[in-house]
Each structure stands twice: as C-alpha cells, then as structure tokens.
Amino acid sequence: MHALCIGLMSGTSMDAVDAALCRMDENRVVGVEAVHRLEYPAPLRRRLIDLQLDPDTSLTLRELAELDHGVAETFAAAALGVMHGRPAATVCCIGSHGQTVFHDPQRARNSLQLGDPSLIAARTGVTVVADFRRADVARGGQGAPLVPAFHLASFGTLTPCAVLNLGGIANLTVLPGSGTAYGFDTGPGNGLLDAWIARHRNARYDRGGQWAATGTVNTALLEACLDDDYFRRPPPKSTGRDHFNLAWLQQRFPALEALPAADVQRTLVEVTARSISAQLQRTAPDIRRVLVCGGGVHNPVLLASLRSAMPGVTIESTLAAGLDPDQVEAAAFAWLAWRRLQGRPGNLPSATGASAAAILGGIYAP
Template identity: 50%
Template sequence: MTHAADAITSELYLGLMSGTSADGIDAALVRFEGEGRALRCELVHGRTFGWDEALRTQLVALGQGADNVSLDALGSLDGRIALAFSDAALALLDEASVPRGRVRAIGSHGQTIRHRPQAEPPFTWQLGDGNVIAERCGIATVADFRRRDVAAGGQGAPLMPAFHAALLGSPQEDRAVLNLGGIANFTLLPTVGDVRGFDTGPANALMDAWCERHTGRAYDADGAFAASGQTSAALLAKLLADPWFALPPPKSTGREHFHLDWLQARVEGDTPSPADVQATLLDLTARTVADALQMTQPETRRVLVCGGGVRNPVLMARLAAYLPQAVVESTAAHGLDPDYVEAMGFAWLARETLAGRPGNLPAVTGASGRRVLGTVYPA
C-alpha cells in the first residue's frame, strides 16, 4: 500500500525486520497519529528485500546452531547485515519518494543468531550494527531491542504484543494475534485481564528447510508440497513429545532448537516420504498453535494471522479445522498488511523508545518490570 509523499503530514518511522527464517528483510515505512487507544497506524510503503544468497546461507547455519565461527567472521557479519539493512531502508525511501529528513527514526530488529533466554546467564543476540545503519541512512536508528528485557529477567520475546494490543484489541470479543513466521507466536487479547504472548513452536522455519532440502525451492508455495503428502501419526507423536511444547508461558524459542537435525533425529527409523514429512510439519504447526490457544485462552473468538504462513492456504485451512470455535482470518481484514506487521511493530517500538516509553509487557516476557527497549544511534 503506497500513498503519495506529499500527502504525508504525520510522524514517519521506518521498521526493518528479518525473522527466524532469514527469508528476506521486511522494510515498512509507517505513518503514526495519536497515542494510546487513539493511535492510528498506516503503512505508507512496504517491501521485502532478498538476502544475498551466500550471506543467507551463513545466517541460516548460525541460526541452526553452527558454532565454528571466528570472532573476525562474526564482526564482519555484523557489518554486512547492517549494510543490507541500510540498503533496504534507502531503497524503500527512494521507491516511496520520501526524503530521509522526513523520517523520525528507523527501528531495526537485526538478525537473530542465538536466542538463549534459559542459559546461565541468559542472552539473546541480534546482529546488524545500528551505527552503520544510522551513518549510512543519516537517520536516527534504534536497535538491539531484546537484550534489555532479557537483562530484566524476561525472555526478550515476543515483543509485538504491546503493538498488537494497541491496534487489534476489541472490547467485544477475546482475540488472538498469530504470527506465522519462522516460529509461531501468539498475542492473547482478552476483553478482561492482561495481554499475554508466547511462542508456540516451529512454523515456516522447519517447513522451509525441509522443502528446500527435498525440492530445491526455498519455501512450499501455496502448501502444494505438504498437500501432496499425508500426515504421519507416528512422526507427529514423536515431534509433539519434545518437552519444550509442555513448558508453560512465558516461553520463546528459535531455529537453534527446532532445526533440521532435530527433525532428522525423529524421522530416522520411520519411512515417511518427504511429502509426508512436509505434511506432518504443517500439521505440527497447526496442532501446537491450537493446543496452546485451547490451554491459555479457550474463549477466543477471532484469530488474526500475520507473517508468511498466512500465504499458505493449506496451513490456514488446517488451523481453521483445529479451531472451529474461532474465526481465523488475516490481519488484512483489520487494516494491517500481514506481510509487514512485524516490521511496522519495530517502527512503533522505535517511536516508543524515543518517547521514553517502555515497549515490553512483563506478563508476556516474564521480565521483572516494564522497560524502555533498545539502543539509540543518533543520526
């Protein structure tokens, strides 16, 4: 959705996001008006920029637990990611014909290479040097959003629930926002009580990796590969037996836990076809999402879906079958483009940081209190 630059009269922020799947950099130029329940948020222009293939290969390997990387390589990777992010920001502004000086700030998620909130000490690590982005774009940049929440005893994720609550909550019905990125996560928006949020398990990360290994395609377009197979009940039971699924919220996870080696260890000994494994992975995503919702907010009447998984009609149909009590629909039905909700959310988080307002919700992450998130890199 693009609007003429001369029609833009409100605050502009730019959000940059690359998720667990590392399938591209989502860039969103966002117009904000108002505060609190009067907040209005409009996507001025959005686009996803592909990673350089060699760089993406490195990111996926790191995300899946590769640890034979030198300090020099990590330092170089930090800079290369920042260059890619700043290129995306500049290209987006050029396409939208918006001068850099009209953008108040960039909110950059960076690229997660490790997320270990249960380690001792706990940590989370996103690469993409904010200094480089601010210097190349000439725009104040806010980055490194997750580590302050972890320092306060939280999971550092998910960070979108406060944004979802501001724009998608309803006093008439219990709702849930479901992000189907590399990992699936919920924001629970009850009519009464606290907003909550947590990861439910793998979504696109495992399905994409398995699809690429067996078809050479980076993702399962329209769910066709999964639709060509059948769920293996035996394999699904093995996958569901992972103790992580039984953990109570708050909880978060990533590719360092749910990766191809994790899957392969459970496939061995069985003989499902590659298509059957793909179908089982899709069922795993839908089943764990439905189980988590039934356990935490069973009166949910509407599930608003965003992220890449919303483009998979087979997955969306399976979710609807597992959640017959709720309407399952795209966030597009409520004015938020599902492809850019998270990038828009990081634009919003940058706005909150510059205003000195906290961006986390302790009921979601488990942090000891609300915190202003991120590090500010001046223009």
C-alpha cells in the same frame, strides 16, 4: 501531528528484510505509507542460518564482524528502498530489529542480533533505534516475543481475540476481553517446512503449500513431534531454530528418511497447526477469533489445518483488522522505535516474563 518511522525486520526464516514506512500518532501506527522487501545475498543468508542452527559453531571475531557489517548493509539498503528518495529529514527514526543469531535468555542470559545500527544511520541519514531485546533480558525476561505489546496497541479494541504470527517460529498473543494480555512462542511455524523442502526440492519455501497438499499426514510422525516438552511448558516462553530444526525432527523420528518426503511435509504442516491449537486451547479456551499474520498466511494448507484443529474459531488475516499481514512485524519495530524516542516502555512483561516494563533499544544518531 503524525511522525514517519521505518521498521526493519528479518525473522528466523531469513527470507528477506522487510521495511515498512509507517505513519504514527502518539500511541499507534495509523497507516503504512510504503513497503520494501530485500533478500539477503545468498552466501550471507546461508552463513546466518548456519549460525542459528548451531550456536556452538566455531566463529572467528573477524567473521562475526563481517556478518555484522553485511547484515547492516542489507538493512540499510532496505531502508533506503522504502524511503524511495524521500529526504532523511522527513523520517523521524528507523527501528531495526537486526538479525537474531543467538537467543538463550535462560542459560546464557543474552540475545544477540547482528546489523550495526551506526552503519544503518550513516547510510540513511536517519536516527536508528536498535538492540531491543536485551533491556528485557536484563530484567529477567525472555526478550521475546516483543510483538505482543504492538498487537495490544493495534488490535486491542477487538478483544477478545488472539493474534498469530506465522513466521519461521510461530508466536501467539492473547488479547482477552478482560484481564491481562500476554503472548508466547508456540514453536515451529514455517521453519521446519522451509528446511524440509530446501533439502528435498531445493526450494526456499513451499509456495501455496502445493507440495504439502500432495502428501498425507503420518500419524506416528505427528505424535512423535508433538511429544516435546516445549509444547507443554507454560508461558512465558520463547524458542528458535536452534531447537526446532531438521536435527530435532530426525531425533524425534529416526525412521524419518523412510517416509515419502511429501508425507513429511504435510505432517509438518499439521505439527504447526496442532501445536498452536493445543496451546491456545490450554491457555485461552474462550478465544473465538484469531488474526493471522506472517508468511504462513499465504499457505492455504496450513490455514485449513488450523481451521480444522480449531472448530468454532474464526481464523482470518490481520487485513480484516486493517493491517496487511506481511507488514505487521516491520510495523511493530517502527512502533517500538517510536516508543523509545518517547521514553515509553515497549515490552509486555506478561509475554516476556520480565520483572518490569522497560524502555527498549539504544539510539544511534546519523
């Protein structure tokens, strides 16, 4: 017997809320029935990005409450969009990741996502599961990345391989032929690329890598960026836009603005590709197949750089394994919600560093 679950996801890029209506069997997603994508209102997105970039910024409780409400309304609208008139009673649950605005599991020992799940439940009439990360953090974990457990459930029969999510921050899941699966955030994915083109060309992202393709890699900038302790740190580890941002870039290379802007964009592509390839080689040198998902899969310049940095490794979309690369993360949170309702753990301690497997998320009735 199959159940229908909705996954809602907005990552560090905040380009849109992705919704996926998934058909589940007892253990996994067996199909995606429908998808919907809804952009944040521009003022809301700008304020959320500002919070991510500077978690020490001044924010009143009223502003925080308004942001929480605005995110929830957008998530609810995305869920209703993917339901497309389907009766609420036919949907088992909604898994809402919410919007991360603060993530510091080591010093603050917390990870905060906005998007009131009670409001989403009220708007849709469907039970919502949300707040997935903090049960892992409470057990000493990073609370991230959470998708490796889903990658294992979805692609575990294809081992040995790795799954690479190219969002604003990139994360990697290693599924070895034998031994324990694990994962970690590798560092920048599309986030630096998006920020740089937004500053210089007033665009949300570099469509098809077209602007980067006009530039040339600057070796000095590349080496300065890659000389960051985060890349050398062993997993488990997680990071975010509060670390890898344009202020970080300026700090790494003070002469940044003297360089041709297109050269910087092309170099940032290489930073993403080289940081990923070096960490995969260090942690799993025997992997010869990488399945790619996330927005970066649509950037042929980035994919070409990854292939150049990893000769002998097959790099292909997760579509080759049966799951659309644009649907993987939303589907992961449908799966995590389904796991919660079944009373099954959703984290992978080898990825997050938690002391034990945990049942993730709270349940919010409509």
